[in-house]
Amino acid sequence: MSQDVAPPPIADLTYRNYDGPKALRPLRWWTLSRSFIRTAMRKKAFWVLFGLLCMQWMLFALFVFINSQADQITGGAQRQLRAFNLANTFVDVTDIWIWVFAIALFIGAGSIAADNRANAIQVYLSKPLTRADYILGKWAGMVILLYFAQFVPMLVAVLYAALDQGFGEFLSSYPRLALVFPLVPLIPAVMHASMLIGISALNRTPAIAGIAYTGIFIVWNLLATAIANAPIVADDSRSTLLFLNPRGVIYGLIFNLVGTRGTPPGFRSELPLPEWAPLLGLALVLCAGSLALAVLRVRAVEVVKG
Amino acid sequence: MVANIRNLTVAYGRNVAVSGATCDIPEGCVGLLGPNGAGKTTLIKALLGFLKPNEGEGTILGYDIRSASLELRLHVGLMPESDCHIPGISAVEYVALAGELSGLPRANAMQRAHEVLEYCGLGEARYRFVETYSTGMKQKAKIAQALVHGPQLLFLDEPTNGLDPESREEMLELIRDISHNKGVNCIVSSHLLPDIERTCDWILVMSQGKIRSQRSVADMKGASDSLWDVELKEPVESFPSALEAKGAKALSYFSNLYRVEVPHGERAAMLILAVAREVGAEVRGLRPASRSLEEAFLEAIS
Numbered sequence: 093m094s095q096d097v098a099p100p101p102i103a104d105l106t107y108r109n110y111d112g113p114k115a116l117r118p119l120r121w122w123t124l125s126r127s128f129i130r131t132a133m134r135k136k137a138f139w140v141l142f143g144l145l146c147m148q149w150m151l152f153a154l155f156v157f158i159n160s161q162a163d164q165i166t167g168g169a170q171r172q173l174r175a176f177n178l179a180n181t182f183v184d185v186t187d188i189w190i191w192v193f194a195i196a197l198f199i200g201a202g203s204i205a206a207d208n209r210a211n212a213i214q215v216y217l218s219k220p221l222t223r224a225d226y227i228l229g230k231w232a233g234m235v236i237l238l239y240f241a242q243f244v245p246m247l248v249a250v251l252y253a254a255l256d257q258g259f260g261e262f263l264s265s266y267p268r269l270a271l272v273f274p275l276v277p278l279i280p281a282v283m284h285a286s287m288l289i290g291i292s293a294l295n296r297t298p299a300i301a302g303i304a305y306t307g308i309f310i311v312w313n314l315l316a317t318a319i320a321n322a323p324i325v326a327d328d329s330r331s332t333l334l335f336l337n338p339r340g341v342i343y344g345l346i347f348n349l350v351g352t353r354g355t356p357p358g359f360r361s362e363l364p365l366p367e368w369a370p371l372l373g374l375a376l377v378l379c380a381g382s383l384a385l386a387v388l389r390v391r392a393v394e395v396v397k398g
Numbered sequence: 399m400v401a402n403i404r405n406l407t408v409a410y411g412r413n414v415a416v417s418g419a420t421c422d423i424p425e426g427c428v429g430l431l432g433p434n435g436a437g438k439t440t441l442i443k444a445l446l447g448f449l450k451p452n453e454g455e456g457t458i459l460g461y462d463i464r465s466a467s468l469e470l471r472l473h474v475g476l477m478p479e480s481d482c483h484i485p486g487i488s489a490v491e492y493v494a495l496a497g498e499l500s501g502l503p504r505a506n507a508m509q510r511a512h513e514v515l516e517y518c519g520l521g522e523a524r525y526r527f528v529e530t531y532s533t534g535m536k537q538k539a540k541i542a543q544a545l546v547h548g549p550q551l552l553f554l555d556e557p558t559n560g561l562d563p564e565s566r567e568e569m570l571e572l573i574r575d576i577s578h579n580k581g582v583n584c585i586v587s588s589h590l591l592p593d594i595e596r597t598c599d600w601i602l603v604m605s606q607g608k609i610r611s612q613r614s615v616a617d618m619k620g621a622s623d624s625l626w627d628v629e630l631k632e633p634v635e636s637f638p639s640a641l642e643a644k645g646a647k648a649l650s651y652f653s654n655l656y657r658v659e660v661p662h663g664e665r666a667a668m669l670i671l672a673v674a675r676e677v678g679a680e681v682r683g684l685r686p687a688s689r690s691l692e693e694a695f696l697e698a699i700s
Contacts, residue, residue, distance in 0.1 A: 107517035109580050110510055110548025114501045116472055123498045131486045202485075210529070211482035215543060218446060218476035219499035220468045392448040 116220050124216070124229025129237050132199040141198060142241050145191040149245035152185040156253045178253060179269050183354035185249075187343055192280050195241055196234075197305060200288030202298030203230045204390065209296045217392035227289060227386050234285035235278075242277035272349050279349070283342050283375060290382025293389040312337040335366040336374055344371040400425055400551050400583045401445065406454035408437075408444045415440040417607040418454070423585065427577035429598035429615075430587040431695060437607040438587040439479055442553050446476060459550055472501055475544030479555035479587075481536060483528035489515060490524040493542045500547035507546065514542045518572060534565030541572065551583045552576065558593050566593075573597045595691045603698040611698035618694040625649075626666055628656040628674075629683035636677045644673055657687055 117123075132138055156178065207213050216226050250273055254262040263270050288305055295301040319325065320334035335344035347353045348368040401423040408416040416437040430438045443449045445458055447467025456463045461470035484492050490511050497507030515524045518538040523531065528539050537557065544552055557573060558566045574597050577584040588594055594601060594615075601618055603611040611618070630637065637656065638648035646669060647659045660666040667684060674681045689697075 107513060107580070109582060110502075110506075110546070112506050112510075112548075113503055114472065114547060116468060116501055120499065120501075123495070127484075127487070127491075127495050134486075206485045210485045211478070211480045212484045214476075214478045214480065215482050215484060215496065216499065217448065218471065218478070218544075219496060220471040220501060221499055222468065392446075393443050 120221055121225040121229035121232065124221075124226065125233035125236065128203070128230055128233030132233075132237055135198075137198055138195065141191060141195045145195065145241060146245040148185055148188050148191055149249040152181060152249045153252045155181050156249075156256050160256050178257075179266055179350065179352050180354040182250070182269060182273070183347060183350050183352050186246075186276060186346055186350075187354060189280075189339060189343065192238070192242055193284070193309065196238055196280070196284035196288060197302050199237060200234050200285060201292055201302035201305060203234060203289060204292040204386065205295040205298045205301040208293075209298075213390060214392050223387060223390050227293075227383065227390060231285050231289050231383070234288065235281045238281035238284060239277050242280065243274065246273065246277060268351050275349060276346055279345050279375075280342050282379065283338065286379035287338060287382045290385040293386040309338050313339045316340055331364055332367045332370055335371055338378060340366075341371050341375045341378065344368070345375060399423060401456065401458045401585075403445070403456040404454055406441070406444060406456055407452045408440050408449055409452050415607055416444065416451075419604075419607075419609050420454075421602055421609050421612050423602070424600055425583050426599045427573070427584045427586065427597055429594035429601045430585055430604060431589070431591065431594050431601050432604035433589055433699070436589075436604040438589075438604055439555055440607075441604070442476070442555055442585070442587060446471065446474070446553070472547075473549055474551045474553065475547065475549035477537075477540045477544045477552070477554045477557060479559060481533075483536065483539060485529060487527070488525050489520060489528050489531070489539050489542070492528055492539065493546050496543035497546040502547055510546050510548075511542075514546050515539075518542045518545075519568065533560045534562065534568070537561060537565070537569060538572070541569075541576075545576070545582070549582065551585065554584060554586045556588055557586060558588070558590060570596045591691050591695060601691075603695060605699040615691070618698075619688050619691055624660055624666070625687035625689070626658045626660060626670060627683070627685050627687045628658050628670055628681065630654045630656070630674065631680035631682050634674075634677050634679040637673070637679055640673045640677045641670075644669055646670070646673070654682075 159178075204213075207216070213226070217223065250269075254270075257265070287308075288301070291305045291308070292298070292301045295304070316334060316337040320330045325333060334340060344366045345368065347365055348371070351365075353363040353365055399422050401421075403419055403421050403423075406416060406419040407414065419437075419441060430441070432438050440449065444451050445456060445463055447463060447470065451464070458470055459473050461467075461473070463470065484495060487495070490508075493511035493515055494504075494508045497510050498504055502510065512521075512524065515521055518541055520535060520538050520542065523535060528536060531539060537559075541554070541557070544554075554573060558569050561569060570593060573584060573586060576582050577597065584597075586594065586597055598615060600614050601612070602609055631654065633651075633654045638651065641648050641658060645661050646666075649657045649659050651657070658666075658670060660669055670684060671681060
């Protein structure tokens with residue numbers, strides 16, 4: 093008899109309004125960062141790229157292993173070679189930029205663009221959250237994830253190298269590397285996160301944001317290389333000019349931090365370090381400019397001035 | 399009063415979207431009614447602090463809209479007009495995140511997300527990604543994220559946009575339940591009169607950026623001094639012409655029922671009874687006519 097009656101839309105008739113604790117938290121951006129990290133880590137592609145990044149550091153461990161075997165075979169004659177190689181090899185492996193870049197692109201291109209497309213910013217900003225909180229939340233989430241994605245395999249690889257040599261010898265032979273290597277992943281993490289936040293904020297499609305960032309990253313690098321190698325450029329300026337691009341800034345600062353430029357393929361001897369001051373200046377301009385762009389673009393409403 | 403607005407003006411460049419809005423919004427369910435482009439959404443966005451007013455001031459729940467918009471947003475919820483969700487997460491995570499962002503402890507936010515989604519009729523679908531939802535389900539998810547932190551005031555911007563008749567019924571019933579049984583004040587913005595009539599007790603009529611009228615639904619639809627419904631014992635052919643001779647007018651009639659317009663200032667009942675006596679008609683009923691909301695709305699914006 094009553095089978096035709098539609099069920100009521102309000103399923104839970106016991107529902108009550110919320111009267112529990114509720115407060116304006118000073119670290120409210122952290123909620124957003126946590127959500128960003130959780131969402132990114134749930135994607136399989138992130139773990140595939142992380143696996144490839146780990147392979148990069150396995151290469152480092154493999155080199156250390158081969159070197160230690162060579163040391164045993166030659167009865168200690170390779171000691172000097174090994175001491176030289178370990179710091180440089182660290183830099184050489186770090187200089188393989190592609191997997192860090194790919195992870196950054198994967199997690200960062202859609203960081204704001206996907207929210208623009210889904211109109212999520214209006215939802216975020218209707219909560220007690222400022223535009224700065226929103227951008228800081230996204231930025232911090234990306235920096236933390238990128239940092240640990242690099243740091244974990246790097247730490248394992250460096251620990252293996254230290255164990256291989258013995259901690260005492262490792263610390264006395266490479267005091268600078270032992271001190272600064274935890275800071276190395278911070279540079280790509282901060283640079284990629286800042287620039288991607290700015291570019292992503294300008295777009296409504298993550299793929300377009302990704303293509304734009306890849307274009308800027310690669311084309312600017314090629315352009316800087318071409319300018320640095322131009323005949324009219326003075327020889328003492330070449331080294332610094334070569335690094336005046338996003339990729340160059342990241343790795344130029346890492347080289348300065350570790351204190352060596354490594355031995356890239358095709359170079360038999362150690363190359364001179366680029367000047368750190370112009371690189372730091374450009375890094376700050378790129379980061380601050382990108383974040384300022386994001387602050388300008390992120391709005392709860394699209395304001396069209398007529 | 400949940401909101402007091404004084405002389406609020408919001409402009410996009412040279413285009414003034416809201417002009418000198420002044421109103422006191424009472425508790426309960428209030429309809430913000432107006433044609434498309436009337437300035438309803440702009441007014442809501444200014445009240446939430448999304449847009450800076452060019453002039454004027456206002457308070458919502460006692461919080462100044464210019465200086466305390468963060469504290470204010472702790473106590474209000476917004477269901478935006480446009481299709482919106484946080485991509486890449488399920489509905490329960492979406493609503494729990496909205497709760498956490500609104501200042502709820504993590505465990506409470508998750509518990510509330512389940513409760514609110516169940517209440518909104520999405521209990522079975524709560525673990526699905528919002529992007530896979532139908533339009534009706536997305537609307538419910540929007541209302542759930544606005545409700546999760548237990549707001550004292552809920553802004554609902556065109557809540558029945560794009561819904562089929564069945565989903566629309568459900569949404570209207572949900573809004574009515576929230577506002578009338580759960581004690582949450584609601585401001586429902588819509589250009590659909592039947593939606594407002596179904597859910598609201600009080601109406602603000604907006605047109606061309608101005609607030610044209612602010613009255614209770616009963617007042618708006620209620621008796622005016624000039625319109626009367628007259629019931630005669632039987633139809634009298636000469637009754638309309640006799641009314642016209644006295645300056646009144648029979649606007650419509652069906653059988654023995656007449657709707658009569660009497661000039662303002664006249665003693666309407668006396669005039670109608672006098673005319674009836676003159677034509678030998680027996681008056682069975684005489685009462686002030688109630689208008690449809692549509693008539694009241696058209697009068698307000700004209």
